[in-house]
Amino acid sequence: MPKYVYDFTEGNKDLKDLLGGKGANLAEMTNLGLPVPPGFTITTEACRHFLTEGRLPEGLEEETSRHLSALEAKMGRRLGQADDPLLVSVRSGAKFSMPGMMETVLNIGLNDESVHGLAKQSSGNERFAWDSYRRLIQMFGKTVQGIDGELFDDALEELKAGRDDLDLEAADFQRLVETYKGIVRDQTGEDFPADPHRQMHMAVEAVFRSWNAPRAILYRRQERIPADLGTAVNVCSMVFGNCGMDSGTGVAFTRDPGTGHQGVYGDYLQNAQGEDVVAGIRNTLSLQELERIDKPVYDELMQIMATLENHYRDLCDIEFTVERGKLWMLQTRVGKRTAGAAFRIAVQLAEQGLISMDEAVTRVTGDQLAQLMFPRFAGDADAKKIAKGMNASPGAAVGKAVFSSERAVELADRGENVILVRRETNPDDLAGMIAAQGVLTSRGGKTSHAAVVARGMGKTCVCGAEELEVSTQDRSFTVPGGVVVNEGDVISIDGSTGAVYLGEVPVVDSQVVEYFEGSGDHEDELVRAVDRVMRHADGMRRLEVRANADNAEDAARARRFGAQGIGLCRTEHMFLGDRRQLVEELILAETDAERARALEALRPLQQGDFVELFREMKGLPVTIRLLDPPLHEFLPDCTDLSVKVALAGDRADEKDLKLLAAVKRLHEQNPMLGLRGVRLGLVIPGLFAMQVRAIAEAARAVEGTRAEIMIPLVAAVQELENVRDEARAILAETGVEALVGTMIEVPRAALTAGQIAEAAEFFSFGTNDLTQMTWGFSRDDVEAAFFSRYLELGVFGVSPFESLDRDGVGRLVRLAAEEGRRTRPDIKLGICGEHGGDPDSIHFCHETGLDYVSCSPFRIPVARLEAGRAALVCADSDTR
Template sequence: MSTGKSIYFFARGQTDGRADMKNLLGGKGANLAEMTNLDIPVPPGFTITTEVCTAFYANGRRWPEGLDEEIRRNMARLEQVTGRRFGDPEKPLLVSVRSGARVSMPGMMDTILNLGLNDRTVQGLARQADERFAYDSYRRFVQMYGNVVLHVSSEEYEKLIEEVKERKGVELDTQLTAADWKELVGRFKALIQQRTGQPFPEEPEEQLFGAINAVFDSWNNPRAIRYREINKIPGDWGTAVNVQTMVFGNLGETSGTGVAFTRDPSTGKNVFYGEYLMNAQGEDVVAGIRTPQPIRTLQEAQPQAYQQLEEIRQKLEAHYRDMMDIEFTIQDGELFMLQCRSGKRTALAAVTIAVDMVKEGLIDKETAIRRVDPEQVEQLLHPMVDPGQELEVLTKGLPASPGAAVGRIVLTADDAEDWADRGERVVLVRTETSPEDIGGMNVAEGILTARGGMTSHAAVVARGMGKCCVAGAGEVRVDTTARQISVNGRVLKEGDWITLNGTTGEVYPGQAKLVEPELSGAFGELMAWADELRTLGVRTNADTPHDAEVARRFGAEGIGLCRTEHMFFGENRIVAVREMILADDEESRRKALAKLLPYQRDDFYGILKVMEGLPVTIRLLDPPLHEFLPHEEEAVDEVARETGKSPAEVRAKVESLKEFNPMLGHRGCRLGVTYPEIYEMQVQAIFEAATRLAKEGLSIHPEVMIPLVGTPEELSFLRERVEKVAREVMEKAGVQVPYKVGTMIEVPRAALVADRIAEGAEFFSFGTNDLTQMTFGFSRDDAGVFLEDYRKKGILRSDPFQTLDQEGVGQLVQMGLERGRKTRPDLKVGICGEHGGDPASVKFCHRTGLDYVSCSPYRVPVARLAAAQARVEERGTPRGDVCRALEPGGRGRDPPPGRHRRGHRGPRRAPAAGPEPHRPLPLPPGEDAVVLGQLRGAVLPLLRVRGRGGRLSLSYDAGRHRLPRGGAAPRPPGGRARGRPGPLGRRPAPGRGAGPPGGAERPGPPLLPGPTGRTGRKPGPRLPGATGHGLGGGGALRPGVCPGRRRVAAHARGATLVQAE
């Protein structure tokens, strides 16, 4: 393992870890160490690293050599610190064993409390406290261990508890006596012996090793896998294991346990928010079995502990500069912190907290932008319950996660998934949720629980997913056998409609009316900051004036894709479309098209008017004609009646239009070439609408887009006809409208010959849906059958139709961009596939140098924020954050000595003359690294080197820095200045130098000396794991001046990448 250390200890004055070691220690372990360093009361313990977990799986579920001895050594340290001994019958040391991934996965992995208890040590615990507490703790341990490690269902233990309560005539666990718990311990052990054939382990070390194994195993339990899939968490990260001294919240009425957030995780308000239970252990609060008390009442029950907790709240938030989720236990009035982590929050809370913390001076605007997940933003845009309507309130619970949900009642997670697969909207109603319900919660519109509080499993997971949730609605009775719920005698069946109001906690029968939310306040401020930063434009895909209006309200800067075929399906239009398709000659087709013309003109008029002053890209007809004709016999007869044709003629036409592979068939520009009159009608409609609006005094900017072009000749043929019709319409109207003609790049051949296609195109729009389909050879409509298996088996990291494949499809995009701009420097380039609203794809588009992305209206704010984040990432790591690039695969250590943290722009002073000391910096494919160097006395900013599948892009930012005087550096191979945009971002339009402001463009010297101290002579050692672009036969890194305002591209030929000391 790379660290050479498997275990990190934490205790006051002897803590090994810290907060920035999350990749190694997991979030829980890193933060336990950090709180200990902050002198916050934390029970001592140790963390087994995530590297041990990955080694465990790599070794066939066997521990790395020597781990058992290292665990024993750290248990001995724990004994020394606590004054207790593991397995001692008089003063036993008891521990908890918990998981801890690098990101929070609430409830998905396993926990075991009170480990170390057996028939001997329980007596020692009883002598220190009381017998009832000791045997309650013992039965909890046997129950947890039996379930998690020995795989005996928890329901079987609960059934035994219910039997004893029924026999004793009591309702609550707290009413059972020491003798009752003692009896249940024996019955639990007998159950385990019966189910497993083995006795319950009495030896504490055997218990500990079994628990550690079980936590490692829980990384790949079904619910953890499902959670990772939903949240796009890599499966190879592994989990850490935290072994920590037990403190007890169930010692009596002066003890308790709770979960709290330093701010409200639902609204983001700066109020202390949380819940607690007295005389309980930690799992009791989040399990939802008992409804806890709000944190404010702790001030009366335990004023000293509450005051200390309030101080810790302030201390943690000031230190982490984030809203934190904390877990605590009070043992006989003494407070202990068991965990802190960045709190899960709703989209509303994420935005509110980020903006408020900027105003409070805790973070800057760039950090605020980075803090909000773009995917979350969409949740703020969806409807909420209309407050103006009168609604019957069925019941009321706790508003655990805001928003609104309307759906049919389902009572199990499996049913939720089944109903959702059929296209039904569902609300999952449960007595309480458990981690096993994760799949059903993911597909549900909302979640309603009868038990549990604001920090229950349902509430925490729903907030993380952005789902509406009402928890703790105590009047609800769930009957899974009868498939119904009842509220005060009123019965609702499975499948009945129900509405949840996550803002008020109210539940309504039926389908309530929903309204659009207001997009102002903190959300408006955050988006304004994003717009100040981003350089990538954001347009929308819209086919109706309503869609265009919504998108413009959400900040769209134009329309990047208006699909004209969607307009053809209107009630009165489809008949004319079918007449056109069934026509036998051009004259008949033109007659049918003449009927469509006014409809198309009105459509374009409405859309262009809404987007006044902004560009509107209108794609001419794309899908194959057979999509407009029916295939069922009954529908064929109806079409025959509508069009005056015989059923036989309609059937013959349908048959003649059938294609074996219609997505590669007679569609797009091929229709325009075969039937030019179709495109002519559409262009006429566009310009008749545009000239009418121009006469009304509006500024209109139509862009006509030819789809599916694969050859320059196709574009040339159709462009001539577009220009001819546009000219005729504008001459007739007596008004000129500025317009552009361009094409979609969605056929791989088009990217390869983009330099020639650009001769006839004023803009490119990458249709990444079809480009992905044709590049992979996947049918988008059929790939779902196997793509899920590909993801599960690690063949594909994500669905390429959702997140752009940067290594393959992305290379075609980059190639098309470069070749197109080589011919036409002012070429405007964007993408208009589904990828335009995917944050990872948006960031790729920024880095590649596109002008804009286009996405659905509700994704526009997502793309705006993602574009701003791309710009922030390009500008370097913000102040206060650790250097992420220097640790392969993730985040996590301070900059090397000699480099200041702010901006990571290299050494503060120029080094002495002569070659700089250097060391190889290996770059595995798929990882990022940095090279920091010197540019003849001027500080060189960050040079990023990005490897993907053995290919490298290299770039550094020369903006704001004076280039050296005198002596031009050797040009890159090929004899001319050239460059490849790297991950630092966009290459601006050619023709603008990277030299000093106001000065001449001046190339710089070699970045670092080559292996021989010279440049361009002798090959250096090969870069491990990298071949292909940027590597070849000799020389060191050379900076070549790249066309553009700020970029200088570095070219490597056979160089070892080095980092200056």
């Protein structure tokens, strides 16, 4: 029989797969001798069984009961004991932190009898006991019984009638308990369950079910957390922060998760329990205030924070409760942080000797670096500052104010930028937070739900802007001075300072982009951290990083950003604008002489473009793809041209008539699978020869040029051999050396790569087309049509056009790489699809043994960092 339940004394921090992050870390703190309330963890294996089979695994209830009995013996009280009750919390805890996405139920064990025992246990504190009881019914009703939480919230607000929570007395909470029980009865047709053991078992099942709650699914998709991990359940003896003003609850970080700066950081709320801090029901006190309120507790907390940071060698996020002057640790985990904080903290820890620079590089990500490259506000001199809150998650966000998650999603789907404005957010707001450019709340602190989730997603967030009077019903907020902001009005929020502005504030490049451009302030702490990480990553990576660039301007930026060459120059982009006329003449040519004249007119223009490109790259490799798209893309639209000719009648221009005939002749039902790529070079004599000659002449003009000629859409080695022979003849005639290779973008090419390598000196995987052809998707059509549904159903974890499909497309890439090297051991292998800038895809390219990745200029720093991380991760796994 598998073991499904572990006491906190039995686990450790390395058992996150089995015990979840929360359970593993509670066990680790217990092992360190820190003050953790006793309890036990039900494993993720039990959850997976429950989700798969629809029932708890055999033997789990008996095993849970045995551990509960052991806990009761240790505490000297029984669960729900009438005169002296043991109460427990039931909390979720997946391997990866999912703040607020799954369920928690506190105070399990209370009923109409044990509430009096709890009051007696707390020296007659009736207010505390009845407050705890109403919290249980409220959380249990919403979480376990599926009752609309607003019914409980509305009842509480009606009872308060403008009073603060702390103004409510025992009699108020006693009346609220009866109101809440009535809500449960009305909504479920049953009384609130009084049996403590039934409460606990129902709560455990509810936590398991919450793994597949819509918000949890959405969060996992956003954070790319596997859907099959499941969650553990932690059953912990209750400690109470709502016993009076000598009690409280708090959240602390060992460093500032917003900036990475060292120092005391966190929120504390007196006479409060559990979720009150992160829920933002009252604005919190700073952690420094705890020193004034209860210095012995504060000093102990500081000592524990130092112990945990040194033990985990990282920023730690801590939840704690103070019960009548006694400190209890309820949770710790490696804390979420902003992108800037991630870089600063990684370098700080390396400089302190807690970690190596190798580990520092693996602790930051390309996605975080990309966030740091987003624009920032140019300044606020001309903007109207209307409020100031807490700088919870940095960045500059501009958009229309919206007051509901649904509205945020609706407008974002239309392509509009929005700022989600709420009194406080809750897990149900996740979709709106994802859709919004930034989040603004009038309540809550830097450890509120809005702040924690926004930081994890890299979203700009300002919290606790108390001047804001937010009315979700009226879809507006007001600030002192009579300013009213209605839904649709543009506002700007600065997550670095907490400032809120009316209207649009101009933005400028980030200091990190300026650093990559060579003009940044190297004394800036963030820039220094990024520079230290990037230099180390560059020293460790095996993969080269090239750029997809079609003109000299993009090539110059790419080189400043650290590109080691051009992996894809798309020559079709050189035939646009005024040059389309020349392409039309080529297509309309009826004789060899006319075709030769059209090609000769195009050649010097191509040659000039290549000269500029070669000069910018100054001796670095430049891979030029010969013409790839269907010819119809260079011609007028068939419908527009038909209408023009029809309206002209007998007076129709002869050229228009010839164009219309050519358009109809070249029309294809599926042009992306028609006359394009290498097929053009074989069907239109002289086309590829003109391009190759332009490349060769440009290479002769620029000393040190390393040209690589890429033949697109090859599916058979015979296609490549024909074009290669023609290209080789021209190169020999001009005395230019250049590699000739092909783009692997057709599944047949991948499957016959061994043959193709006989004629190709390099492969460049065009994963955009390879993905389309392997899946049978037309990217232009399907992403908007049904990809969102596929993501909802779990067919994709992420779009295969965003991150390489390792099982399908990736298998073709691996096969082609292996067969290509078997035929030609020195063959160069690269990737030039958009996946070349995707972090996970870059790791795949390293593992597969490719030589380089190529991506857009702006993504080059991301690719450099991820290539270094891939080398370090692989080396670490090899040593293990």
